[in-house]
Each structure stands twice: as structure tokens, then as C-alpha cells.
Amino acid sequence: MEKQVLGIVGSYRKNGIIEALVSETLAGAEASGARTKKIYLADMHIEFCRNCRRCTLEPGESPGECVQSDDFDAIMDEWSKSCALVIGAPVNFFNINAITRRFMERLVCFSYWPWGQFAPTMRLKKTSKRAVLITASAMPACMGHVFTGAPRALRLIAKTMGARPVRTLYAGMAARKEHMVPSDRLIRKAREAGRRLVAGQQ
Ligand SMILES: Cc1cc2nc3c(=O)[nH]c(=O)nc-3n(C[C@H](O)[C@H](O)[C@H](O)COP(=O)(O)O)c2cc1C
Numbered sequence: 001m002e003k004q005v006l007g008i009v010g011s012y013r014k015n016g017i018i019e020a021l022v023s024e025t026l027a028g029a030e031a032s033g034a035r036t037k038k039i040y041l042a043d044m045h046i047e048f049c050r051n052c053r054r055c056t057l058e059p060g061e062s063p064g065e066c067v068q069s070d071d072f073d074a075i076m077d078e079w080s081k082s083c084a085l086v087i088g089a090p091v092n093f094f095n096i097n098a099i100t101r102r103f104m105e106r107l108v109c110f111s112y113w114p115w116g117q118f119a120p121t122m123r124l125k126k127t128s129k130r131a132v133l134i135t136a137s138a139m140p141a142c143m144g145h146v147f148t149g150a151p152r153a154l155r156l157i158a159k160t161m162g163a164r165p166v167r168t169l170y171a172g173m174a175a176r177k178e179h180m181v182p183s184d185r186l187i188r189k190a191r192e193a194g195r196r197l198v199a200g201q202q
Helices: 017-031 072-080 098-110 141-147 150-160 184-198
Strands: 004-009 035-040 084-092 129-136 163-171
Touching: 004 017, 004 072, 004 184, 017 035, 017 084, 017 129, 017 163, 017 184, 035 072, 072 098, 084 098, 084 150, 084 184, 098 150, 129 150, 129 184, 141 150, 141 163, 150 163, 163 184
Parallel strands: 004 035, 004 084, 084 129, 129 163
Antiparallel strands: none
């Protein structure tokens, strides 16, 4: 697999704290020799999952095909070329924000779920792909880990896409001014997480 690291910015804001941390993580990956690609969900046309289940009906490891035509396939193309994922989404109302969740629901294509089967089974059993998860909130990180569903939702996204989370970066107290920048400590952690994504990958 080529060493491409895919960054997905789920924040509505470019130049917000989520974007900054995704970029720093990608910079760490680049410093370790990876190529990177950054996607802003806010710029993409992604339809809601309609629960028609067409994408879940055929068996196999490859994600099923959605009946809708939008930018989701382009993201999946980039993901198929990538060895690692960096995904960031802010906490809005105690969980990841709506565009990231809309993207998440479309990931049902990574499961096999024919009619008559009680629950979905993951198509991907084991992959070598890795992920760094990034979130931010007004509340401090220690509270966010306990009181919000964001870290869990991001873990679910990564696992569904077949990537093992290796690090979660949480920027707490991130709404004190209009333009927040990550602390030096968090930037160092993001760079290190980016390097870790690539280290040891073929
Ligand atoms: C609609 C909305 C809902 C929010 N809900 C929460 C929340 O439930 N808990 C919290 O701590 N912060 C909340 N925040 C603050 C955001 O998490 C914070 O501004 C964001 O992480 C900053 O990310 P950005 O710089 O990438 O935009 C909310 C902000 C908005 C706009």
C-alpha cells in the first residue's frame, strides 16, 4: 500500500481548531515520508443515508455501492489509496457535529447486512490501517471524555473504515475566543501522532 494519509476535517470552520490539529497531524505524517490528502466535509456533497440497505446486501470485503451519486465515492477512492486516517470533528450538543455524522451513516456500506439478518456484520475483519481521532469542545477535555459521545463516535468511524485508532487528541476549552489555536503541547502531540501513523507501515 502506498503511504498516503487521508485527513478528513469534519468541522464547519476552516482555520478552526479541528482543522489546525488535522493539519498538524498530517504534517507529522509528511515529516515521516507520507503523502497526505486533506478533505473538508463541509465542501463535499454528501447525501443522507436513506436506509435502503442496497449497499449492504452483497457479501464480500469491498464496501457496497450506494444508489446515490455524490462525493462519497470520491472520499472512498482516496481512502482505498491510504494507509491511515486522520479524522477530526467538533463536539456539538455533546457529540460529533451533524456533517460528520451524516458521513458516518454512509459508512454502513462497510457492513454486510442482508434482509433477514438481525444485525450487520463488518466486512473488514482485520486491516493494517491506522487512525488518529481529533475532537474539540468548549468544556475541558477531561469532562469531554466522560460527558460527550464524540471520542466513541470517532472510534466507530475509524473501526468501520477498517482503521485501528492509535491516538485520540482532545482540545478542551476550545470556544473561549473566535479563533482558537491549539496549545504547543497539543501541536507536539499531533505531530507525534502523525509520525506514529506512518512508522512501520510498508
Ligand atoms: C452548535 C454548537 C453546539 C456546541 N455544543 C457544544 C457542547 O455540547 N459541548 C461543548 O463543550 N462545546 C460545544 N460547542 C463548542 C464547540 O465544540 C467548539 O466551538 C468547537 O469544538 C470548535 O471547533 P472549530 O474551531 O473547529 O470550529 C458547540 C458549538 C456549537 C456551534
